[in-house]
Amino acid sequence: MGGMTNALSFEQKLENYARLLVRVGVNLQPGGKLHLSAPVGAVELARLITREAYRAGAAEVDVRYVDEHLDRSRLTDGQDGAVAFVPEWFAEERLHKIADGYAFLTLTGNDPDLLGGVNAERIGVRSKALAIASRPVGQKMSAFAVNWSIGAMPVASWARKVFPGVPDGEAVARLWDAIFTVSRADEADPVAAWDAHLKQLARVRDHLNGRRYAALQFTGPGTDLTVGLADGHVWAGGAWAAQNGVVGVPNLPTDEVFTAPHRDRVDGVATATKPLIARGTTISGIRVRFEGGRVVEATSDTGQDVLTALLDTDEGARHLGEVALVPASAPVARTGHLYYDTLFDENAAIHLALGRAYDFNFERGKVRAEDGGNDSLIHVDWMIGSAQVDVDGVRADGEREPVMRGGEWAF
Amino acid sequence: MGGMTNALSFEQKLENYARLLVRVGVNLQPGGKLHLSAPVGAVELARLITREAYRAGAAEVDVRYVDEHLDRSRLTDGQDGAVAFVPEWFAEERLHKIADGYAFLTLTGNDPDLLGGVNAERIGVRSKALAIASRPVGQKMSAFAVNWSIGAMPVASWARKVFPGVPDGEAVARLWDAIFTVSRADEADPVAAWDAHLKQLARVRDHLNGRRYAALQFTGPGTDLTVGLADGHVWAGGAWAAQNGVVGVPNLPTDEVFTAPHRDRVDGVATATKPLIARGTTISGIRVRFEGGRVVEATSDTGQDVLTALLDTDEGARHLGEVALVPASAPVARTGHLYYDTLFDENAAIHLALGRAYDFNFERGKVRAEDGGNDSLIHVDWMIGSAQVDVDGVRADGEREPVMRGGEWAF
Numbered sequence: 001m002g003g004m005t006n007a008l009s010f011e012q013k014l015e016n017y018a019r020l021l022v023r024v025g026v027n028l029q030p031g032g033k034l035h036l037s038a039p040v041g042a043v044e045l046a047r048l049i050t051r052e053a054y055r056a057g058a059a060e061v062d063v064r065y066v067d068e069h070l071d072r073s074r075l076t077d078g079q080d081g082a083v084a085f086v087p088e089w090f091a092e093e094r095l096h097k098i099a100d101g102y103a104f105l106t107l108t109g110n111d112p113d114l115l116g117g118v119n120a121e122r123i124g125v126r127s128k129a130l131a132i133a134s135r136p137v138g139q140k141m142s143a144f145a146v147n148w149s150i151g152a153m154p155v156a157s158w159a160r161k162v163f164p165g166v167p168d169g170e171a172v173a174r175l176w177d178a179i180f181t182v183s184r185a186d187e188a189d190p191v192a193a194w195d196a197h198l199k200q201l202a203r204v205r206d207h208l209n210g211r212r213y214a215a216l217q218f219t220g221p222g223t224d225l226t227v228g229l230a231d232g233h234v235w236a237g238g239a240w241a242a243q244n245g246v247v248g249v250p251n252l253p254t255d256e257v258f259t260a261p262h263r264d265r266v267d268g269v270a271t272a273t274k275p276l277i278a279r280g281t282t283i284s285g286i287r288v289r290f291e292g293g294r295v296v297e298a299t300s301d302t303g304q305d306v307l308t309a310l311l312d313t314d315e316g317a318r319h320l321g322e323v324a325l326v327p328a329s330a331p332v333a334r335t336g337h338l339y340y341d342t343l344f345d346e347n348a349a350i351h352l353a354l355g356r357a358y359d360f361n362f363e364r365g366k367v368r369a370e371d372g373g374n375d376s377l378i379h380v381d382w383m384i385g386s387a388q389v390d391v392d393g394v395r396a397d398g399e400r401e402p403v404m405r406g407g408e409w410a411f
Numbered sequence: 412m413g414g415m416t417n418a419l420s421f422e423q424k425l426e427n428y429a430r431l432l433v434r435v436g437v438n439l440q441p442g443g444k445l446h447l448s449a450p451v452g453a454v455e456l457a458r459l460i461t462r463e464a465y466r467a468g469a470a471e472v473d474v475r476y477v478d479e480h481l482d483r484s485r486l487t488d489g490q491d492g493a494v495a496f497v498p499e500w501f502a503e504e505r506l507h508k509i510a511d512g513y514a515f516l517t518l519t520g521n522d523p524d525l526l527g528g529v530n531a532e533r534i535g536v537r538s539k540a541l542a543i544a545s546r547p548v549g550q551k552m553s554a555f556a557v558n559w560s561i562g563a564m565p566v567a568s569w570a571r572k573v574f575p576g577v578p579d580g581e582a583v584a585r586l587w588d589a590i591f592t593v594s595r596a597d598e599a600d601p602v603a604a605w606d607a608h609l610k611q612l613a614r615v616r617d618h619l620n621g622r623r624y625a626a627l628q629f630t631g632p633g634t635d636l637t638v639g640l641a642d643g644h645v646w647a648g649g650a651w652a653a654q655n656g657v658v659g660v661p662n663l664p665t666d667e668v669f670t671a672p673h674r675d676r677v678d679g680v681a682t683a684t685k686p687l688i689a690r691g692t693t694i695s696g697i698r699v700r701f702e703g704g705r706v707v708e709a710t711s712d713t714g715q716d717v718l719t720a721l722l723d724t725d726e727g728a729r730h731l732g733e734v735a736l737v738p739a740s741a742p743v744a745r746t747g748h749l750y751y752d753t754l755f756d757e758n759a760a761i762h763l764a765l766g767r768a769y770d771f772n773f774e775r776g777k778v779r780a781e782d783g784g785n786d787s788l789i790h791v792d793w794m795i796g797s798a799q800v801d802v803d804g805v806r807a808d809g810e811r812e813p814v815m816r817g818g819e820w821a822f
């Protein structure tokens with residue numbers, strides 16, 4: 001009989017992935033410039049991306065290899081001054097590049113346990129210093145001043161965490177397989193596969209924008225939560241046009257549609273369905289109670305100190321900046337793994353984000369307090385979705401409509 | 412009986428080497444900032460250097476991993492525009508850091524054959540674009556506006572070239588051994604060993620500065636060359652005080668003392684005693700004839716096109732900017748290897764440099780045409796020394812004194 005089998009070699013899939021990141025992710029144009037940030041272990045992929053970019057007609061590819069062990073060394077070997085120090089040119093260079101029209105491509109790939117055993121206060125000081133320094137850059141990125149996209153590189157320390165007990169080489173190979181699958185890099189024509197996927201995301205997004213819900217109601221095991229939506233909220237997801245008009249995809253993979261909650265209109269309880277990885281720490285079993293939009297109680301089974309430190313970053317850290325809908329049958333969820341990386345885990349489940357909202361989730365194109373927009377130094381996604389969760393849309397007149405049932409779209 | 416044996420493990424030598432680069436090379440001070448440029452394969456050493464720098468009290472360590480394959484990709488996959496393009500911020504960021512007092516540490520480690528088969532014209536366009544863009548930075552470095560130092564990392568492609576036919580792992584281990592030896596990282600107290608070595612270099616340098624020779628006369632197989640010295644020339648070598656007063660060592664290893672030739676007073680013939688590696692090409696068997704300071708004839712057994720392209724860079728490329736004396740018994744020479752890297756090979760033999768002179772080789776602290784100073788976009792060292800070469804110092808009145816005999820100091 002002989003069905004279709006997936007005949008692509010590893011090298012072909014890796015080339016497909018590089019191609020997707022360049023052509024679909026940042027959609028690099030002839031004469032364009034690319035800033036690529038990649039883990040120092042991602043040499044092979046970085047070279048393929050660079051080749052693909054030059055073949056697409058890039059005028060410049062600037063690759064920055066990132067070594068997270070150097071960040072750890074600052075925290076364990078450095079003086080207090082080093083922990084707090086961020087040079088001016090850190091933001092300046094990026095702002096310079098944004099003004100110059102660079103596209104930004106980032107490959108994640110971190111050891112989820114990197115900062116285990118490091119003094120939590122030092123981690124907090126460092127995170128805050130970086131968040132403050134990155135702020136002007138983040139604002140430009142959030143406004144899509146240029147195209148940007150995020151992909152992944154399965155470094156061994158990460159693969160080990162996703163596949164515990166499996167030898168490094170096999171763990172990395174299995175993580176590659178998963179990434180290729182959920183990114184559609186194992187398709188013979190991956191660009192066409194993405195076109196089709198992006199059309200489906202656009203359909204859902206446009207439907208939700210048409211309904212103008214005042215709130216969403218989430219019910220499931222340990223969760224009974226009403227999330228009021230911001231005034232003039234906009235649902236986003238899938239492909240985006242940057243200010244230059246070039247349409248790219250900021251996350252590969254991406255299966256979410258999301259918008260801005262109203263910072264003062266969230267009430268009830270929510271229980272996380274997956275651990276949250278933040279500041280190198282695994283925070284599992286999160287249970288949160290909201291009153292008038294504010295987190296008034298937050299407990300977890302592990303990582304309570306980091307969770308508390310996150311919430312204490314600033315007042316906005318106790319309010320929501322994002323609510324995102326993802327079907328329980330999304331590709332990432334179907335792989336059945338926990339990835340310890342937001343890029344993947346947020347595409348496996350409905351999630352909320354504590355902290356900063358996105359400008360593009362507002363009709364006015366700006367996070368404003370009078371519309372219920374929330375501001376903070378942090379933006380941390382945590383997952384509350386599963387096949388046991390139902391979502392209702394609540395109209396301004398109180399009428400309810402099913403949005404998701406058993407974790408799947410109900411329209 | 413039991414003599415002293417070298418009991419240090421590889422890890423101890425590597426730590427010693429990192430320590431030497433930080434404490435002796437750039438001599439990083441508490442609160443100082445470090446820019447480290449390292450091959451992407453030098454992760455282990457870069458982490459040790461970073462740790463050592465933070466332990467020395469660094470406020471900031473910024474590591475840039477360099478991947479030479481990306482440079483090759485630009486030349487083979489990029490459009491013409493990409494080959495010529497250098498972003499403004501390339502120099503701006505470094506100038507910013509210089510103004511901010513950063514020390515600069517660079518680890519060399521290149522595939523000597525990296526650019527084999529690449530279009531020579533494209534290589535020339537790229538080299539020239541980078542030289543022009545780097546010029547303001549080079550001027551600051553040449554004036555020791557900040558501390559800087561160069562060390563090495565034996566990447567496999569390089570080790571393979573130094574030890575042809577030897578398996579990669581063993582070749583890298585042997586190259587490490589050689590680097591540890593010539594850098595004195597295999598000594599139990601490497602910092603003390605460097606103190607003693609630097610005292611000896613200072614003795615030679617001070618002697619030559621006291622003699623005020625008008626010219627040096629080189630004689631050996633295929634070489635009969637008179638090199639007039641620039642007016643107000645200064646011999647340099649070993650340790651240096653940067654403008655901040657901090658004394659460091661710009662090259663590890665270093666066994667040379669050197670000064671500025673007079674750009675119009677070089678006559679005779681010189682035959683290279685080692686191949687020159689330039690622009691990814693091996694140029695062997697160089698024979699050059701000078702008249703009135705200018706190269707009027709230059710031939711080589713291999714790499715003639717690159718040699719010609721180098722000489723045609725600009726008018727200054729046909730004149731000398733450096734003459735350096737190194738005893739034939741220097742540690743690098745004693746290892747007996749050809750390293751295909753100037754950092755090592757120039758410390759194995761007397762050498763000349765085509766192109767730009769250094770400001771610090773002049774009493775006035777500036778390369779000036781009226782003193783016989785030479786200017787160019789290039790500075791390329793090539794070796795003419797061996798145990799068969801004699802050097803005479805020629806005083807202004809024509810009197811001659813032996814400086815080297817059979818490649819060794821004669822005073």
Ligand SMILES: [Zn+2]
Pocket residue numbers: 256258322324346351381
């Ligand atoms: Zn999200």
Ligand SMILES: [Zn+2]
Pocket residue numbers: 322353379380381
């Ligand atoms: Zn988010």
Ligand SMILES: [Zn+2]
Pocket residue numbers: 667669733735757762792
């Ligand atoms: Zn030299």
Ligand SMILES: [Zn+2]
Pocket residue numbers: 733764790791792
């Ligand atoms: Zn030189």
